[in-house]
Amino acid sequence: MKIGKQTLKLESTPKILETSAAVGPKESDGPLGIYFDIKCSDVFYGEKTFEKAESKYMKAAIDNLLYKLNLQNDNIDYIFAGDLLNQCIASGYCIRDLNIPFFGLYGACSTFVESIILSSLFINAGYGTKVIASASSHFCSAERQFRMPLEHGNQKPPTAQSTVTGCGAALLVPHTFEKKVPVVTYVTPGKIVDMGIKDMNNMGAAMAPAAFDTIITHLKDTERKPEYYDAIITGDLGVEGTDILIDLCKDYGVDISKVHRDCGKEIYDLTKRDMNAGGSGCACMASVFSGYFYQELKEKRLNRVLIVATGALMSPISIGQGESIPSIAHAAAIENEV
């Protein structure tokens, strides 16, 4: 049911039965390293290209998700997944082998929450009983997609965020499932917000207004206060984007500074060299939520969270043509039932 301006209330509160996260070497070494299911120290994952490696990270996360629940591919009704590459090839080539009906999504770094929203809506409507939501990214394939191939040996500007290598996957099921697990209560799909920022190396600043718009709209629509949530978790705003978001909210009269957390800031040790701006990419929210925050919810250290993934919907071509960066943020409220 639609409530307020753009939020949907999920009456049948779909459950997130299980999650799974696979990550690369830098993420494994980070402060959240212990929380990820699969840690691969090889960025190639034994494959010949980075694109194939990214597909394999996704395959590993999904296979592990099914393994944890003792399920087979044909038990799954649908899968919603996406990545950052042209034509979403990381997801496409991964899911080619799975024999599961597939919806390919592109929401840039907001893809994981977009997948969660659509999967939970499918479950809520009764269109399926087991739906997977997933998203992946890979530092090396993203560099080729958005900047220069690594083979080029280009210098990386120090302000740029580092794309997370890995994948996160979650299985959504109807509320009738016995197990006590976190449920999705409200979802707020975002609008595109463009404040005219053109700097590709400063995506946090471009995306913060979109996050602000979606968070404020969500709080208004649901008539909740920021304190209702134990954490409002953004995907990859990074250090600068986080400051902008908190300032925007403060100017609006809403203080989220006490509950706000950012996956991009938490996944790497920001004191290390070349890591100062934090992580980004679809896998930033996907792996940190699937690996870390889901466990925090399950173990009741957090009980009510709002996940807000932001995405920058530009391409190197649009930037080359002088266009600014359109941004989007999708939000989903995930809560433990009392």
Next chain:
Amino acid sequence: MIIEYLKVFITGGIICSIGQILIDKTKLTPARILVIFVTLGVIFTAIGVYKPLVDYGKAGATVPISGFGYALANGVIEEVKDKGFIGIFTGGVKATSAGIAAAIAFGYLAALFAKPKIK
């Protein structure tokens, strides 16, 4: 000889530091900085500023990418003296042909034996 090495080191170091400062302090992309360096190399050679730098810093001035601009401009100047107008088009590539061909050949060889790594 040590003094000569020092001169080369300082000249090359200063040129590369300028590049690093541009990467750190401006919004220029690395590709743009590269093009700016080549173009400046050409312009400085044309107005006679780069030659003294090469005389002083030797490889310190010719090895960085601005040195490629220096080679391009010198090639054009020489070829125009020799062959006239057509030299504007042929001189630059002729003078830098060894470098370009070597880059392709060694690039290919490196691709055969090496794999890119994460930064």
